[in-house]
Structure formats: C-alpha cells, structure tokens
Amino acid sequence: MPDDVFRDHTGVHPQRQAGLYSVGVSVLNGRLSGQTLLALADLVETHAGGELRTTVNQNFLIPGVPEASLTVVLDWLKTLGLHVEANNFWRGTVACTGTEFCKLAITETKGFARWLAEEMDARLPGFDQQLKLHITGCPNNCGQAWIGDIGLEGKKIKHNGKLVDAWYFALGGALGQHAGFARQINYRCRSEEVPDALEHLFRAYLDQREDGQNLRAWFAAHSNEELREILEAVPIPA
Structure with missing residues (x-):
C-alpha cells in the first residue's frame, strides 16, 4: 500500500x-x-x-x-489540445456532472472546476505540491470530495436576497497508508470567493511547511479553527 x-x-x-x-x-x-x-x-x-x-x-x-x-x-x-505534462491544479481537479446534466445536483460543477483550476494556476504558477481537488455538486458525493486533499461540496446560500452557488470545504482526505475522510471545518463561501480562500490556504502551506511535508500532513498538523482562520483571511487585493 x-x-x-x-x-x-x-x-x-x-x-x-x-x-x-x-x-x-x-x-x-x-x-x-x-x-x-x-x-x-x-x-x-x-x-x-x-x-x-x-x-x-x-x-x-x-x-x-x-x-x-x-x-x-x-x-x-x-x-488535439491534450496535456501530457499538466500543472498540478489541472491534473488534480475532479468534478461530478453538476446541474448541467444531473437532476440531483445543487450547483454547477464542470465550468466552475475549469475556471477554478485555471484561476489557481494563474495565481500560483509552478505550485509544486501534487494535490487532489475534488468538486461535488450535492451530498451524494459523486465527485468524491471526502477523499480529496481539498473537497468542495456544492450548496446554495442567500446573497443580496438571492440564492447563489456556494461551497462547503473539507480538508485532508487521503488514500493509501494514511487513508481517511476529509475533515469538515465549518467553512463555506460563494463560488467567486473560492480562489481567494484557496490562495490564502496554499500560500500559508508554502510558507509554513516543513521539509517533505505534503498537504495532508500539513492539514493534520492544524486544528479546524486554525485552518478556518486562514481561509477567512482578509480578501487579497486585486
């Protein structure tokens, strides 16, 4: 294993x-x-x-x-426009079908996943940590958010009086010798806020990690409250 x-x-x-x-x-x-x-x-x-x-x-x-x-x-x-050597955001992102073709889905996933992977690569070019970013549009979890380093589960929240797509975060899922479900950390945000939250998280990881420490191990070394504080940091200036 x-x-x-x-x-x-x-x-x-x-x-x-x-x-x-x-x-x-x-x-x-x-x-x-x-x-x-x-x-x-x-x-x-x-x-x-x-x-x-x-x-x-x-x-x-x-x-x-x-x-x-x-x-x-x-x-x-x-x-054909296909990638053999792709960046870690591109190769590590998985998404379920979402509202486009699934009657059970709560949120759109495929377009969101593409936008998110491209946005994160633009913000953090050369990000050197392999990761599993799993996106699922409802609690049925076809996107396998529970085994991703980062799992995003689609929800709806009210914003300015309207229901909009939002995402609940789960962190630290893994397979192999350290198999375990990702932890719900009681953090959610609207779709357009996800890149800021992930950038805060990844920059904190890059700044604080020890030699050889991967995302799973770094998440495990932090409490839910600490991770939530990082995700909730002041928005990054444009």
Whole structure:
C-alpha cells in the first residue's frame, strides 16, 4: 500500500515490456468531444496497441506505445489540445456532472472546476505540491470530495436576497497508508470567493511547511479553527 504516493499515471512511463511505454493524459473534468475521441481512436490504432484506458481521476492512458512512436503520439496529442505534462491544479481537479446534466445536483460543477483550476494556476504558477481537488455538486458525493486533499461540496446560500452557488470545504482526505475522510471545518463561501480562500490556504502551506511535508500532513498538523482562520483571511487585493 503506498505511503502518500500520488499516482495519476500522467506523463510518459516505461512499461515492463521492453521498448513499450504508457502515455497518461490529463483531461480537466474528463470531458472530451466526439471528434476528439475519434481522433484518439485513430491514434491508438495507428501508433499504439489499439487500447485506450480511462482512470479514476477522469484522465486517460494510452498503453503499448513503441519507443519509436513516442514523438508522433505526443505531437498528435498536442495538436488535439491534450496535456501530457499538466500543472498540478489541472491534473488534480475532479468534478461530478453538476446541474448541467444531473437532476440531483445543487450547483454547477464542470465550468466552475475549469475556471477554478485555471484561476489557481494563474495565481500560483509552478505550485509544486501534487494535490487532489475534488468538486461535488450535492451530498451524494459523486465527485468524491471526502477523499480529496481539498473537497468542495456544492450548496446554495442567500446573497443580496438571492440564492447563489456556494461551497462547503473539507480538508485532508487521503488514500493509501494514511487513508481517511476529509475533515469538515465549518467553512463555506460563494463560488467567486473560492480562489481567494484557496490562495490564502496554499500560500500559508508554502510558507509554513516543513521539509517533505505534503498537504495532508500539513492539514493534520492544524486544528479546524486554525485552518478556518486562514481561509477567512482578509480578501487579497486585486
């Protein structure tokens, strides 16, 4: 059982079979068009083993790529706008279907997740900690918020007399040797406030972490009250 190992299979990795590689591709929100899927089918049939595998992180894996075909495969994926080497916000974000197609959902998730991942990468370029940012649009938890480093569960709150999308935060979920559910810390905010809250949290982590301390361990070293105070900090100036 892994010890705090984040394995999303993204990137190029040698297989046990000599001369063959797997190529893991990060797909934010797991959404691909029909045209892209057809192009991928042509790609794997022509330059790989004819197989395409999906992952629990809403990404996909192309196994059985001969070493001689790696450059062609990587160039083809780049042409399709797909990321083999993605930033940690892009590769670590998972979202359920949300209100767009689910009658049980409370909040919109897919567009929010894309906006949030892009916003966080713009604010914290080069963020060096692998993370699992799981977004779910209702308590049914199809986005698996309870096992993310950061889990966001969609709710509605009143703002200026209107119901708006909001998010309850849970922190510190994990799999592997330190498996455990994320902790509810009694903090919620509107969608547009989430980037500020996460920026406060990530900057505090980067400033305070010890050598080799990952997000799970850093969260575990802080009380709910301490984490809530960080999230509730004065808004960051524009």
